[in-house]
Amino acid sequence: MTTLPNPLLNGFHPDPSVVKVGEEWFLATSSFEYLPGIPIHRSRDFETWELIGHVATRPGQLGVENVPTGGGAWAPTIRHHDGVFHLVITDAMGRGMLHFTAADAAGPWSDGDVILTHDGAGSVFGIDPDIVWDDAGTAYVTFSGLVLDGALNPNEPTHLGIQQVKVDLDTHRALEEPRSLWSGTGLMFPEAPHLYQIDGRWYLVIAEGGTERGHTISIARGDAPEGPFEGAPGNPLVSARSTPRPVQNTGHGDLVLGPDGQWLCVLLGVRPRSGTRAFSALGRETFVTPVSWSDGWPAIAPVELNPRPGTRIDIAFDAPLDDEWVAVRRLPSDVASIEDGRLVLAADGSTLADPRPVFVGRRQEHLSNEVTVRVDVSAGTGGLAVRYDERFHVGLEVGGGRIVARAAIGGLLQEWVHPFSGDEVDLHIVSRRPAGGGGLVSTSDVFHLAATVAGERIELAQVDGRFLSSEVTESFTGRVIGLYAIEGHISASSWVAEGNDE
Template sequence: MSRTDVARLRVVTGEPATWADGGFANPVIAGMFPDPSVCRVGGDYYLACSSFEYFPGVPIFHSRDLVHWEQIGNVLDRPSQLSMPASMPSSGGVYAPTLRHHDGRFWLITTNVGAGNLLVTADDPAGPWSEPLPLPGVPGIDPDIAWDDEGRCWCTMAGIAQVRIDPATGETLGPMRRLWSGQPGAQAPEAPHLYHLGEYWYLLIAEGGTERGHAVSIARGPAPDGPFEPCPANPILSHRGTNRPIQNTGHADLVEGPDGSWWLVFLGVRPGGGTPGWHVLGRETFLAPVTWVDGWPVVGAADLTMAAPPWPPRPFPPSPVRDDFDDDLHPRWVSVRARPPWSWSLTDRPGWLTLHAAGTSMDSPDVTFVGRRQQDRSCTVRALVDATLGRGGLAVRLDEQHHYEIEVGHDEVRVLARVGSLRPTVATAPAPAPAGPVRLRVDVVVPPAADWHPRMEPDTLRLGVESADGAFVVLAELDGRYLSTEVAGGFTGRVIGMYAAAGTVRFDWFDYEPG
């Protein structure tokens, strides 16, 4: 496929990461997988994302075509690597990794907010990764790492500031200095990435804040520390002031394909509903083609539907949407801040996930919770729950102050809602619990486009009980806007999963079905 072919977009509708008629659909990694950083080794691509207050931290993916990504692990998957206290607020935690391959090893540098920047390495990106090397002389967030031809290691961070480091010891070498910080007056210069391409060093940054004004700009210079001249076409990517379905575009990373073509991975959101538009899935990972004109990258159209990369797709089989808890937990499963060994088990009752309560509700910063990111605008989640020894169920979480639950315990089923300073309330009259394990269900439903009005909700959540034959008894129908970033604030998206609020609660299986 020629570069001209790459620029041709096909107009179709569809969900993320599907090949049809030679094209694919954005986002390529749906759900709360923001701040993507990518590197290629031979014909393999690896990509890492921010994880914030969730443990394990820094999900890592593998692809052979930049479109079909499989999560192969989490970089910070041991308590010795990642410690997040209960006092750490939601949307704290792990920010903005940079993933690189250098000298036969994988390197990842990132921020654990409150604990500082750290560096880890691995021979295999699936793990295990090393214990973190602290970088006490590297301040701020969003660290980048790059090596020059003399083997010197340069660390650039939000601001935009730069210092040389010794990657073996974490020691800083020489003074820190400020670099080019984007367009005059643009807020929040961050997410720097440094590349040596031909005769120039390129400095790619995000600016404008991570909301609707988000953008990507670039500069180039003769050395890794500049001086840098800005691209005359900056920003090279931004959807601000447009009605395009992808918004908040920014925080990008460049990668070269095996045929010499270039691509940009970046974050964005898909707002829904009326005004101002609410995004509920968090910031997702998107892909766009790049061409080079007069030594500057030109980003092609970044839309929901795109032309195919110019090499044959080799998709991975889709991950199963059902977990029967017969083996180890898949890396997609995350917990809030920590997952103490005593809080969960797959062996207490073989074939079931057993959760032992810590906090007394989803309000608690140390709640026992095992969830996965919501990745589809519409979806159905089911679980078979045995709460004879406790109380718990299914929760849709944005943070401690914004969550909905369908809960079973004490011979009743009830729906709970927490919205901001409004404490948990029973959203519907309690219903008697059926005898034995209970099938709990949550449906997330997007309203038809024809129903649009200025205050239309982005989606509706229906919570209730399902019979063995699939009949769904809805106990409550709740407005989805209150579990959105525009209402709650912060940097995260929804995570749907299982929790225990008292005693011991067991889960035989968990189904996630895209709508």
Template sequence: MHTPNPLLPGFNPDPSIVLVDGVYYLVTSTFEYLPGLPVHRSTDLVHWEPIGNVATRPEQLDLGSVPTPGGAWAPTIRHRDGIFYVIVTVMLGGRGCVVFTATDPAGPWDDGTPIPAVTGIDPDLAWDDDGTALVTFAGFPHPIRQVRVDLATGEALEEVRTLWEGTGRYAPEGPHLHRRGEHWYLLVAEGGTDRGHAVSIARGPSPAGPWEADPDNPVVTASGTENPVQNLGHADLVETPDGGTAMVLLGVRPVGFGHAFSPLGREAFLSPVRWVDGWPRAALVTPAPTPDEDVTLDLAGPAVLTDLGWLSVRRTPSEVAAVGDDGLVLAGDGRDLDDAVPCFLGRRQRHLSATVSVRVDASGGRGGLAARHDEMHWFALEARGDGAVTRVTARAALAGIEQTWSVDLGPGEVELRMNLLRPPHGFVPAAAGGGTVTLSAVGDGRHVRLAEFDGRYWSFEVAKSFTGRVLGLYAVEGRVRFSELRYRGTDGPGEPGARGDEPVRTGTSGGG
């Protein structure tokens, strides 16, 4: 089986998968973003399409007061008797552990049933021989715990019990229970979600154990290797179309010398599994380049906001943006990118190198184009017009410290452009960082490069936001109109959409 890795490029961590009537459905974490918990569909584990989201209404997760990095952590998707289930923990507030149901995985999904007895993270859902639902989860503090639950009411049918302590590695979490033959298998993540991440497994005669650990644990880990995909862990098992077994799991694709920085965050990967003496054996993941993309979105199209690629922070896209006659309009409410609820409408960066550009009319407000990791780690190009000039400001925020560079262009519409270039291969000085970020503006017959800096500080390893880079539109004040949003991406060494025939001038530097 040809494996495209990553399965879902860009910020798509904690994958869980289920096979129903020859079709695969996969769901991933979204943390503070809405819509939440995207569902993807495939018939061959190779070609995937988004079909919907579990959480399309704010009340389903209640993220309004949930701080970063809380939100929708590590869902599990399962199916039984014609019903699809997604169980998830809304961490650091919100609704806690919630189970959602739908007869169609594309939605709509119901409002969800809270399960108060589950006070930890990463809940799994399985059923024992008499049809009773079992929720297995990672406790806080660890280890792995389990409780029988009435899914209709969310009530616990027993006291929560400790299930397995793990193998001794740090932070056993992300449990998934699977039955195979006479054994129940308990798959867990260990070692944290950084370079020590690993997948371990135990088996027992019942979903309650007792548990025998695989003598060759961990099943898979990239820790201490030069594998180009690192942080492998948080896995789920599924049968393949040819009758074999595969594992979906998260990982990162770090760039630069030493494989140190991952701008895209944690992505979803797949590894074939073979069984040896009743234990699964998975190979390290080898990445395959995501196909190049060159896409221009018609922001004036009537259905633009129904596109499943949009994300907003703690609000739905329709709460943030409206379709105008000649583009999307975002109305700022005074909240900037450092706010927990910015006026932001974004899409995942899917390639290791990307150029994104948009035309902006800020004559009635202030806003622009941003790359967001969280409230403290972002960079942006911002336009502000007063009728006589349009001031464009490049902004870079790192751990709450902001630097700005500004230039004045003529009145009216301007084009804002970000070029996000991965570092070169090999042992050269330019390969030591996280790639080059170039912020520029086009307007008044000029192409001005305002800022250029090392992207290492806007990566998973530095920001620790649990998400990844999301590229999008934002407004702070007034009404800002956007048109011609273009994304060009490649995983290769080249520069996507490079234009070498335009004059480059340097903008003025300002403090922040």
């Protein structure tokens, strides 16, 4: 049992990796097509986590500008060796397998070197890389041999299992052909390997079963980083499948010594809602659970839900945007600026249906949530939207003498229109539990799309929240709420976000 908050990081923060350096912990998560990329959080008590920066803050560090939806920054591993922070990650369908370094986890980080095959012909082919050093200082990169050829069939995946290479970190070239290590109990998609030397033995932690309801963690051990490895007798050690637990999809874990020397496992999970707990509105979040040891084997406790109190964020745009703001396939500074106490966005011909919209937003962190933004549309058209990707977004758009509430759901489009002739308007996107009707609740939440016009709050539409869940969109990310412009320029003078997990 843990008294730590769960989720440890609310909202879209999947694939966590953590390292302890001195009396501090540093945690990295995936960011996919969003920039800045690969957020780094720091804690001094494993309870309060501060976003201190990102790995990818400059053009070119991640090649996400043209990656397909769902590509980009996949599954980092963060480690500390000889006074230097190291992070390895796959830029899926982008630059390939990358190695970053920094003297300070807050950055700046290096430009990122591609980890090359032994013949130097290209990137080592795989995802979810891990990095570790043996006692002699040899670097090992262990990874999942998933073949990303653009034609992946989940029913017939091309997968080479968990593989490993020794790497020369001066040349970033593998010193050998990949070799197979251990690929779990036979479930699909063995991935997310992490390798540790603990009490003289080597432990290999992997995820398997896919990152959906069948997600698990399994562990093996051996006498050398190259194996051979034997699986733990109780594998899989973590799984919420076929259970009533409020946190599902638990897997993709990383072990670390926590406060007071307690072993912990940080891992991803989702908080599904509805009568059959079918829809996870916020996507994959970061959780934590205790680890105990017996006879040289770890046991990982089931993940318990312990949500944090509600929060309120009130932004006046009188200072530069903080690191919580992200944009799609480009940096926030490419699409937005602070001018005279306003957040200003200038349209470039794109819309929310395009891969690179003029959009800047923040992750939705709570299951019940309300965002209110005061926007000026006197010189353009735009609005406020909650986004999963190009095909799934819900929002409010103002311009051309009207306010439009819009739901774009996988190619289907519905609009609700209200006349508006002014310059400034308050826009509201609210997500709440559905009202009880005596029957089976068949959704995660309901969006209420509203605007305050001449002092009167007008609700334009209600939209079923299940359509912006990770299960419906099949997204690796989560909800991001932000401002966008499609014509001229718009500006915002205030942003208020309030939420809780009741």
